[in-house]
Amino acid sequence: ETGVTQTPRHLVMGMTNKKSLKCEQHLGHNAMYWYKQSAKKPLELMFVYNFKEQTENNSVPSRFSPECPNSSHLFLHLHTLQPEDSALYLCASSQDSSGGNTGELFFGEGSRLTVL
Amino acid sequence: GENVEQHPSTLSVQEGDSAVIKCTYSDSASNYFPWYKQELGKGPQLIIDIRSNVGEKKDQRIAVTLNKTAKHFSLHITETQPEDSAVYFCAASKGQAGTALIFGKGTTLSVSS
Numbered sequence: 001e002t003g004v005t006q007t008p009r010h011l012v013m014g015m016t017n018k019k020s021l022k023c024e025q026h027l028g029h030n031a032m033y034w035y036k037q038s039a040k041k042p043l044e045l046m047f048v049y050n051f052k053e054q055t056e057n058n059s060v061p062s063r064f065s066p067e068c069p070n071s072s073h074l075f076l077h078l079h080t081l082q083p084e085d086s087a088l089y090l091c092a093s094s095q096d097s098s099g100g101n102t103g104e105l106f107f108g109e110g111s112r113l114t115v116l
Numbered sequence: 117g118e119n120v121e122q123h124p125s126t127l128s129v130q131e132g133d134s135a136v137i138k139c140t141y142s143d144s145a146s147n148y149f150p151w152y153k154q155e156l157g158k159g160p161q162l163i164i165d166i167r168s169n170v171g172e173k174k175d176q177r178i179a180v181t182l183n184k185t186a187k188h189f190s191l192h193i194t195e196t197q198p199e200d201s202a203v204y205f206c207a208a209s210k211g212q213a214g215t216a217l218i219f220g221k222g223t224t225l226s227v228s229s
Contacts, residue, residue, distance in 0.1 A: 002159065033216050042120070043160070043205065043219040056216065090159055104150065105217060107159030 003027040006091050006108035013081065014116050021076040021111045023091030030096040032074040033105065034066060037088040049074060050096055081115045088112050118143040120208050122220025129196050131229045139206035139220050140188040146208040149182060149189045150217065154203045163204075164191070196227045 004025045013019050025032065034046040048056035049068040063085075065077040074091055092105040119142040129135050141149075147168040152160035166173045166180045166189065173180050177196075182189040193200055203224050207217040 002161065004159070035219075040125075040221070042122075042221045045216050045218065048216050092159075104162045104165070105152075105160075107152075107161070109157065109159050 002106045002108065004091060004093055004106050004108035006089075006111050008111060009109065010112045010114075012114045012116065013078065015081060015083075017081075018077070018079045020078065021089055021091075021113075023074040023076075023108055025072055025074075025091075025093040025106070027093055027095075027106060029093035029106070030071050031094045032068060032071070033092045033094075034074065034076055035090040035092060035107075037090055037110070043090070046076075078113070081113075083115050086113055086115045118146060118208055118210070118218040120206060120218050120220040122206050122223060124223060125221065126224045126226070128226045128228065131196060131198060131227055133196055135191075135193045135196050135200070135225055135227075137191045137204055137206070137223045137225075138188060139190070139208075140186075141208040141218075142187070143208070143210065144184075144187065145210050148209040148211045148217075149180070150207050150209075151178075151180060151191050152205045152207065152219075154205065154222075156202075160205055193225075196225075198227050198229050201225055201227045 007022045031050045036044045045058045046060045047066045067075040088110040090110045091108045094105050122139045150165035153163045154160040177194045179192045203222045205222045206220045209217045
């Protein structure tokens with residue numbers, strides 16, 4: 001148990017569906033992240049939130065829409081996805097230290113998304 | 117931006133042997149280099165990290181070395197055990213507020229008994 005919980009663990013959706021992934025951290029961290037993990041590719045950073053403010057959007061298509069209502073919760077809203085978006089989506093959190101996020105990332109177990 | 121290259125992509129060793137995984141990074145401003153282990157069905161977990169003011173760090177059977185001049189760092193696992201079988205990722209960061217880790221592609225380590 002890493003203190004970062006992701007739901008659902010598995011999701012199958014059609015290209016016209018709208019769904020959301022949820023992440024909750026119980027570690028008191030201030031920074032939260034979405035990463036995409038595809039086969040034979042590096043973990044791809046998607047979004048970074050620091051104290052609820054989005055600080056990085058790594059050229060992610062608009063069909064992925066993040067939301068961070070508070071420092072403990074992070075959502076990824078999905079709309080009109082493509083089959084190539086099928087992947088494991090990992091949420092992570094870290095304690096923002098003075099000078100930046102140099103600390104350990106704590107990952108959830110991921111949400112396995114399949115787009116038909 | 118930062119680019120992290122990791123080699124090899126797969127590594128098979130006999131139990132008790134040593135395993136070495138190597139990474140290079142492109143941004144000389146990077147100053148934090150962690151290694152993560154990902155077991156099947158789980159998210160990555162930090163196993164060891166090193167900062168740019170240190171050349172080597174050890175934790176029991178695991179060690180990491182850093183060569184800032186050459187911009188590469190390595191993970192060394194000694195006396196490997198079957199439970200070391202997993203995917204290992206290296207990463208690099210500049211440690212600035214709001215930035216995040218950039219990961220290598222990963223190395224699948226298989227330890228056979």
